[in-house]
Amino acid sequence: MTSPFSLRMDDDTREELVKHAERSEVSPSKLVNRYVKEGLRMDEHPVIAFKTTPHGRRPVLASRPGLQVIDIIGTWQDERQDVVATARYFRISEDDVRAVVSYYADYKKEIDQDLNAHLEAQENYKRVLHQRDARARRRVAKT
Template sequence: MGSGLPRSIRFDERVSERLTSYVARHPGWSGSSAANRFVDEALRMEDHPGVIFRDGPADRRAVLVGGPDVREVIRSVKSARASEPDLDAGMVVSLVSTNAGVPARLIDTAIRYWAAYPDEIDVWIDEVESFEEQSLLAWERRQDLLAR
C-alpha cells in the first residue's frame, strides 16, 4: 500500500490487541497497512450496503452478502449485454438474476459497486479470464498429447 497522510489514531485496547494479532498472522503487513485496509473496506461497505469483503485464493475481494463475488456478477452482466445488446437495463438485470439465481436487488448492488470501482473489478475479471484461457490451453495440450 502506498503512503498517505499520517494520522494519529487511538484504538481501544481490545481493538489494538486484535490488530496486533492480525498483523502477526499476516507476514508483510504492518499495523498501519492493516488498519488502512479495514477502514477502507468499512467505508466501502457503508457506501454499498450488501457488499462485504472475504479472503480467498485470489486475495481479498468484494462479495455480495448471501451471494457471489461482485466480479462474478459483473462478468455475467457484461456477458449478457454482449449476447443480448437489444435488451434494456432492467431486462439485463432480470436475465442475469434468473440465470445466476441471484436476486435482482443484489445484481443492482454489484453494479453500483462496480460503478464506483470499475478498474478494480475489471482487473479481477481480466485475471480470471486469463487463468481460464491458460487452463483451457493446458487441457487441450494434454488432450493432444494423449490422443491416438
C-alpha cells in the same frame, strides 16, 4: 501513495489488531488500512462484503459470500447488461444485481482489472487442458 495518519484506539482493540496482524503476516498499519478501505466501501454498498481468496481480497455479495462481484459483473456483461437474466442465472434478486452494478460503477477500473485477470487465467487453464488432451491423443494413436 500513503500518508501518515494518527489514530487512537482502546488498548484491547489495539492488542487484538496486533495479534490478528501477526497471524495474517501483515503489519498492523496495512491491516488497519484494509479494514478502513473495506469498511468505507461496505458503508456505501451494504450488499457488498469482502472475502480472502487465493487471489487476494475480493468483493463478494454479502448474502452469498461464495459469489464474487467479478462473477456477477462478467455474467451481466455477457447477458448484454440484462439485470433480470443475470439475477435468474445466479438465483439472486434483481436488487442484488443492481447493487453490484452500482458498486461496479464506483470501482470499475479495479473490477475490470480483476475480471480480465480472471478471464486470462481461465484461458490459460483451457489452453493447458487442450495441450494435455492433444498429448494424450497422440500417445493413444501411437499404441
